[in-house]
Amino acid sequence: MKTDQLIDMLARGVEPAERPRWARRMALTIVVGLVVALLLVAIGLGVRPDLMGAGRMPVMMKAMFAAAAAAFILPMAVRLMKPGRPLGWRIGAVLLFVGVCAVATIVALMGEAPEDRMQAWMGGGFPWCVVIVPILAAPTAAGLLWLMRAFAPTRLTLAGAAIGAFSGGVGAMAYAMYCPVDSVAFVTTWYVLAIAMCAALGAVIGARILRW
Amino acid sequence: MADEAHLRALILKGLAGDQAAHRAFLTEAAGLLRAYFRNRLRGSPEDAEDLVQETLVALHTRRDSYDPNYPLTAWMYAIARYRLIDHVRRAKHRTHASLDGLDVGDADPEFEASDAKRDVTTLLDKLPEKQRTAIRLVKLEEKSVREASSLTGLSESDIKISIHRGLKTLMRLMGQEQTT
Numbered sequence: 001m002k003t004d005q006l007i008d009m010l011a012r013g014v015e016p017a018e019r020p021r022w023a024r025r026m027a028l029t030i031v032v033g034l035v036v037a038l039l040l041v042a043i044g045l046g047v048r049p050d051l052m053g054a055g056r057m058p059v060m061m062k063a064m065f066a067a068a069a070a071a072f073i074l075p076m077a078v079r080l081m082k083p084g085r086p087l088g089w090r091i092g093a094v095l096l097f098v099g100v101c102a103v104a105t106i107v108a109l110m111g112e113a114p115e116d117r118m119q120a121w122m123g124g125g126f127p128w129c130v131v132i133v134p135i136l137a138a139p140t141a142a143g144l145l146w147l148m149r150a151f152a153p154t155r156l157t158l159a160g161a162a163i164g165a166f167s168g169g170v171g172a173m174a175y176a177m178y179c180p181v182d183s184v185a186f187v188t189t190w191y192v193l194a195i196a197m198c199a200a201l202g203a204v205i206g207a208r209i210l211r212w
Numbered sequence: 213m214a215d216e217a218h219l220r221a222l223i224l225k226g227l228a229g230d231q232a233a234h235r236a237f238l239t240e241a242a243g244l245l246r247a248y249f250r251n252r253l254r255g256s257p258e259d260a261e262d263l264v265q266e267t268l269v270a271l272h273t274r275r276d277s278y279d280p281n282y283p284l285t286a287w288m289y290a291i292a293r294y295r296l297i298d299h300v301r302r303a304k305h306r307t308h309a310s311l312d313g314l315d316v317g318d319a320d321p322e323f324e325a326s327d328a329k330r331d332v333t334t335l336l337d338k339l340p341e342k343q344r345t346a347i348r349l350v351k352l353e354e355k356s357v358r359e360a361s362s363l364t365g366l367s368e369s370d371i372k373i374s375i376h377r378g379l380k381t382l383m384r385l386m387g388q389e390q391t392t
Contacts, residue, residue, distance in 0.1 A: 001332035006265050007238045009351045010272045010379070015372070016229035017276050082277045083294070084286035152274040154294035211298070212384075 020150070022081075029147055030170060033140025037174035040136055045178040055182075062176035062187055069195055070169025072097040077144075077162035083154045094165075101188040108184040121189060123181035129172070133194035134201055137164070137171030141202060145209055153210050160206010161199040168198025215244070220284040227275060238268055241288060248292055259299070261328040262386070267295045269383040273376065298387060335385045343378030346371045 001009075041047065048055045076090040105121075112120045144163045153159040172191050181187075219240060226234030245267050249260035270291050278287050336344060349360040350371065361368045 001265075001328075003242055003261065003265055003268070003328065004239075006268060006332055007235060007242060009347075010268065011226075011231055011235035011238055012354060013350045013357065014226060014229060014231045014234045015357075017227045020276055082279055082287075083274075084288070084290035085279065085282050086286075152270070152277040152291060152294075154290045 022147070022151070025147055026078075026144070029143035030140060033143050033167065034170050034173060036139040037136040037171050038177065040139075041174045041178050045132070047177045048180065051177065058182040059176050059179075062179060062182075062191070063173045065187055066169050066172035066176060066191060066195075068169075069097060069172065069192070070166050073162060073166045073169060077159070077166045080153055080155055080159035080162050081148055081151045083152050098192060101192045105185045105188045108188065112185075120183040121185045123183060123186040123190070127186070127190040127193075129175055129179060129190050129194045130197055133168055133171045133175050133191070134198050135171070136174050137167035137198045140170045141167035141198070141205075145206065148210060149212065152212065156210040157203045157207045159210060161203035163206060164202015165195050165199035167202070168195035171198065215240075216283060216285050219288075220280075223275065223278060223284060224280060227278070238272065241271060242268060244285075244288070245292055248289065249296065252296060258328060262330055263292075263295055263299055265328050265332060266299075266383060266386045267292050269379055269386065270295060273379045273383060295387075302387065330386065332382070332386070335382055338385055339378050339381055342366070343374045343381060346374035347378045347382075350375060 048059065050056075051059060072093045076087060076094060079085050079087055079090055109117050109121060141163055144167060145160070148159065148163065172194060175194075219237060222233045222237035222240070226237050242264055245264045246260065249263045249267075250257060253260045253263070271288065274291070278284065336347060339347070345364060346360060346366075349355045349363060350357060355363070357368050357371050360366075360371050364371070366374070
């Protein structure tokens with residue numbers, strides 16, 4: 001078939017294109033992903049026993065921190081859904097967030113007595129959030145990747161990383177319901193690294209799954 | 213750029229359902245894409261034409277991903293570039309050939325369509341039956357969606373969805389087709 005014939009074929013019987021209501025579908029996907037992650041925490045890990053008591057404030061702070069991380073990544077993820085739109089300040093927003101976290105970690109650790117610093121930074125054990133947050137992020141990431149396939153992403157690795165990182169923020173929100181460590185330096189270090197882990201996984205998976 | 217405003221007006225009319233405008237958009241896009249791919253795949257105009265066809269199907273089936281607030285040419289070339297990278301990746305998988313001839317150069321003065329290597333008609337036969345029938349009736353035999361619906365017993369929206377899915381499948385097949 002010659003190209004002219006192909007064009008005839010494509011153009012024949014064209015109807016008004018429907019405007020996909022992707023903002024609504026995306027919001028729905030995120031809410032479902034968050035709910036599934038919360039259920040996973042409640043069933044698999046169990047929420048903190050002091051969730052309704054002394055732990056309420058720190059849990060809220062950590063959940064808000066995770067939500068903020070997701071919010072800083074979202075504009076970039078949205079941008080990468082469709083072809084040919086410049087990223088501009090949206091990468092800067094992500095870098096700004098990471099930079100603020102690094103500063104906050106240092107400031108928080110300076111405020112501790114030298115002998116307490118290690119405990120405040122590591123949370124007194126292995127930072128399991130680096131492993132668990134990616135698992136909790138998976139439902140959201142799967143939904144968003146599936147949603148994004150309907151569009152035409154052209155920078156797959158970057159798009160996958162952005163979706164992964166955003167989902168990591170959502171997963172970390174759920175993880176905060178369980179996370180027993182409340183030190184600021186712990187959260188600004190390990191939550192961010194957990195989200196970075198999600199970004200790396202997203203980059204690898206996205207580059208394969210998003211191909212069209 | 214004159215191209216930009218002109219093409220943008222055409223695709224927006226096409227998105228609103230204007231068949232002639234959509235046709236004109238695809239025709240002009242084909243010319244630009246041909247120049248783009250020939251510059252990058254020197255010495256193999258057939259491969260370039262394959263990519264032109266593949267990208268046209270991509271532009272058509274993914275036209276709802278065009279955001280009117282942004283330049284049309286940026287959208288179009290982002291898709292073209294993506295198809296080119298995909299093509300190179302596939303070629304590398306197949307033959308481990310070097311990527312010579314991919315460098316950007318001067319515009320090729322001859323922009324006539326040469327024949328594509330693969331034949332889209334053959335690929336259409338590989339589609340699932342429902343998609344193939346819908347495309348054949350509406351896109352090749354020029355029947356209306358309603359006529360196609362009464363001929364096949366499928367609902368009108370089923371016909372439309374089958375066409376859309378069929379064209380997406382077609383683009384995927386075009387990508388997989390051995391072009392060596």
